[in-house]
Amino acid sequence: MSKVPTLVRDYMSSKVATLREDQDVSEAVEVFTRYNVFSAVVLNNLGNLVGIVSVSDCIHIAMKSGYHTGWRGMVGELMSRDVRVVESTDNIINVAKMFMSDNYRRYPVIEDNRVVGVITRLDVLKGLDRIVKSSQIPV
Numbered sequence: 001m002s003k004v005p006t007l008v009r010d011y012m013s014s015k016v017a018t019l020r021e022d023q024d025v026s027e028a029v030e031v032f033t034r035y036n037v038f039s040a041v042v043l044n045n046l047g048n049l050v051g052i053v054s055v056s057d058c059i060h061i062a063m064k065s066g067y068h069t070g071w072r073g074m075v076g077e078l079m080s081r082d083v084r085v086v087e088s089t090d091n092i093i094n095v096a097k098m099f100m101s102d103n104y105r106r107y108p109v110i111e112d113n114r115v116v117g118v119i120t121r122l123d124v125l126k127g128l129d130r131i132v133k134s135s136q137i138p139v
Contacts, residue, residue: 004134008095009088011127012109012117018043019053021076028075029058041108041115042079049108049115051079085110086119092127099124 005011017031017040031040032055042051057078084104086095088111095107099121109117 004131006092006127006131007088008086008090008092008109008119009111009117011092011123012088012119013123014117016041016108016115016118018115019075020044021050021074021079023075025058025061025073025075025078028053028078032058039106039118041083041118042075043115047114049083049085049110051076051081052083052108053079083108087111088116092124092131095119096124096128 017035017037019028019031019040019042021042021044028040032038039052039054041049042053044050053075057080061073061078084098084102084107086098086107086109088109098104098107106118106120108115109119
């Protein structure tokens with residue numbers, strides 16, 4: 001019986017939406033609607049993670065500025081700078097515990113201080129399902 005993978009890198013998605021602080025909020029909306037994603041990591045000119053922006057952030061800005069007046073603002077003004085991340089080598093069980101203790105829906109995944117992916121609650125559930133099924137003894 002082969003060992004079931006238990007690391008974040010085994011379940012994360014390496015496709016990550018990225019934005020820059022100096023981009024207009026309308027560009028973030030375009031990324032979200034075109035690629036059907038719910039958040040994007042914000043990188044500086046060196047490629048370092050400096051924040052995260054979500055669909056909810058954009059909805060908030062639309063309602064605050066008056067949705068009929070168009071998008072106003074820059075991604076850097078809208079993003080959250082306090083970003084909780086996980087390492088690609090973290091254990092999926094530990095990430096499941098993190099999801100249980102907070103309201104986040106996804107975490108950027110880093111490796112050598114660079115964003116290499118994103119892991120969602122569903123990704124973790126798939127990993128847990130695989131682990132549970134591998135531990136069952138066939139009848």
